[in-house]
Amino acid sequence: MTQSQLRIYMSNYLKNQGTWKLSQLKKLKFEEIKEEFEKLVKQIDTFVPINIEATKAQLKRYGEELQTEISKKQRIDDKDVSDTEEKVGKSPQGDSETDKEESVEAMNPTPLDTKSNIVANWKIFQQGERSIYQIIRANGADTVYMSFGAMLKDFTREDLIELYRLVMQKYGTNRPEDAYDRVLWSDLRTMFDPPLNEDAIWSLPLQQKMISWRYYDKCAVHCLTLEACNIYMLADRKYPLSKDACQVMLKMKLLDGKMNEVCYKLLKMIEKQAGVKK
Incomplete structure (x- = not known):
């Protein structure tokens, strides 16, 4: 050639x-x-x-x-x-x-490339007291989100996996020095890394007031909001939540829960952890 x-x-x-x-x-x-x-x-x-x-x-x-x-x-x-x-x-x-x-x-017109909008990079910056998330796609497009929760409303599971891969590729198990990246790194590791019963985060639901329990349908993630933090979890995975914590979650009810198989299995799993017998 x-x-x-x-x-x-x-x-x-x-x-x-x-x-x-x-x-x-x-x-x-x-x-x-x-x-x-x-x-x-x-x-x-x-x-x-x-x-x-x-x-x-x-x-x-x-x-x-x-x-x-x-x-x-x-x-x-x-x-x-x-x-x-x-x-x-x-x-x-x-x-x-x-x-x-x-x-x-x-x-050769550009074909429809289903992977062209893959997450390619991220940036986090401060606006007042808020952490603003900027997600950059491989095709050059970028979107700004006012919170991690807002991002999850728009993200697919594949987007979330790719963001986790990029963050881990950069930091691995090394705790980021930047406070904003450290929060993102921690949230993603809580979701994807093998959970340990001795992790301090799993004792927080009994130490802090639970505010809400919310479901993000597009990426199949649920979030337990406490007074001082959020705990993000994959809906198709079991975490070491205590029986008492699960009972409180069920009383609060799952916000934005969809009537689909994944959401149904999540509720059944939490009921089982809470010791609910039916």
């Missing part, structure tokens, strides 16, 4: 991944495009799911879907480059490098 053809291939791949626009790539030198291409491929190749038992199945499924999507795009890109070479070879006047790229743009 010639340098010109390779440039077309890499530009097309970067464009379809949602990281660059063709108009931006035209302004870059070949070496710069190659560097961005290799950087993206490395990110994909080095993706390793977090080894947490409770999320292993979801992460494995996510990885398989991502690899399938990449393979599909690879086949599409290879076909487009092959078709472009054939059309360029038959041109009586000979196309310039820019014309070739524009030809690829016309022949």
